[in-house]
Amino acid sequence: MNPTLSPNPLTDLNTLLQFPFMVNALEAGTIVAVTASVIGWYMVLRRQAFAGHTLSVMAFPGATGAALIGLPTSLGYYLACGAAALAMGRTSIPRSRSRVGETAAIGTVQTVGLAAGFLFLSLNHQVLGGPETLLFGTFLGINTGQVSALLVVALVTLAAVAIVARPLLISSIDPEAARARGVPVVLLDGIFLLLLGLAVAATSQITGALLVFALLVAPPAAAQRMTLRPGPGLVLSIALALGIVWIGLAAAYFSPYPPGFYMTSLGFALYLVVSLTRRARR
């Protein structure tokens, strides 16, 4: 059933690109990799992986809710992610309070979203291909229109990140110093969560709620273990994410197993290798 690998890499590339669905998947994967690794670099720096994961599962209530009231699915994704970002931003405003309250608030937002999603799903009996598809995505069923929409959202997100890049960096590393220098830290917190939500909503329509999280956290974490400088770190993070997505898609094409498994395993292996070499070098 599956195409077989030949010794000649050029033949393999031709086999890989002979179907339009595979070209679409590679295009979408490239866009997703770049967006997720840039936003994810900031997310890992700000230690907001939990918030990122919460936003990425908001795809579930978004999709089921939209199906229930007859809205387009993608609108549901954006609405759910935006609402969750606002809810989390609101609860984390009193920064003086310790992180104790904050994680409980994020956890509550996440389960409320998931519980609502489950409620929508059981109210609406025509199941959307089962909850697993929503969570784990259908990377190989993307059409050209989705790729263009994804590109637009990705460009908007990246442009917004570029605008706030420097103040966001300062306020992520040292919020006190940033506040002293007049950077609107609280506003930036909110903006960052909204941007994270936007990126996640766009990408999880294609990669599934759980896979986008793997791309958000693994490449940036590995990059930050290798270098702490922002410029090279961001470039490295993008490169690693692209490598993971391309290899994962190609491996899935030539084997019976899903791309998500390969991508997450590659990300984990990468992080493990980087951490171990760093520990060994000391």
Place this chain on the structure above:
Amino acid sequence: MFTHDFVRNAYLAGTFIALACGTVGWLVVLRAQVFAGDALSHVAFVGAIGAAVLGLDERIGLFVATVAVAVGMSALGRRGEADDTSIGIMFAWILGIGILLITLLGTSSQGGNGIAATNALFGSIYALGPGASQIAAGVGLVVSLVLLAGLRPLVLCTLEGELAAVRGVPVRALGTLFLIALAVVAAESTQAVGALLLLGLIAAPAGAAHRLAIRPYRGLALSAAIAVGSTWGGLALSYEISSLPPSSAIIGLAAGCYAAAAVVARWRERPGRLVAR
């Protein structure tokens, strides 16, 4: 309502699972380890699917997977606690394995893929048999008692790690043991409220309790009470309204308590109010 066996089983299991979730949750929130709880709850899902692929009992998969990941996470982090990034990475990988297992389950001869996965994700408390609910109650009770017994050293090494180490408290071992207790709770409650929703029963009542009470025993009792109350209320609600799934009702009530507690706490701390006590 209580004339039905399935309702009695659900109440028996739900009460003690909620008790354990409320107790462990209070410490989870205090230690800022809600993300670890989240990871363990998703791992429970992968464990359940794995057991289905191998044709084992669901509970074996749940407990083996969660306890193994709890030990792994505490080994990765310093002081027996896992940090944000290492949890995230490990978590993403485990979910990737979950995707693989779902594919394997879909292609295997056993079938029934959708039902097993949906049950593991969202729980089916009304489908618990008498044996399963007695086991759930027993596990919940034991975990709660163990945590209560170890409360003093756990609180001490959470708030003052250095002091605890100086006084000879094994901080690292306690951290690992605590994560294992959390793993056991996650595995047990997956059967009742499901892997995706059990975090709500851990985080929401405990978050509410932390907003309202600072003293350990009072906070712990409040957290457990809110969790048990939400479970009882949620079960009754979903019994009356048949289209409302029990796990959604339970989480809805718990989250409502959290929101109410946040409002009360803000009102108490409003500017211009003299600090009593």
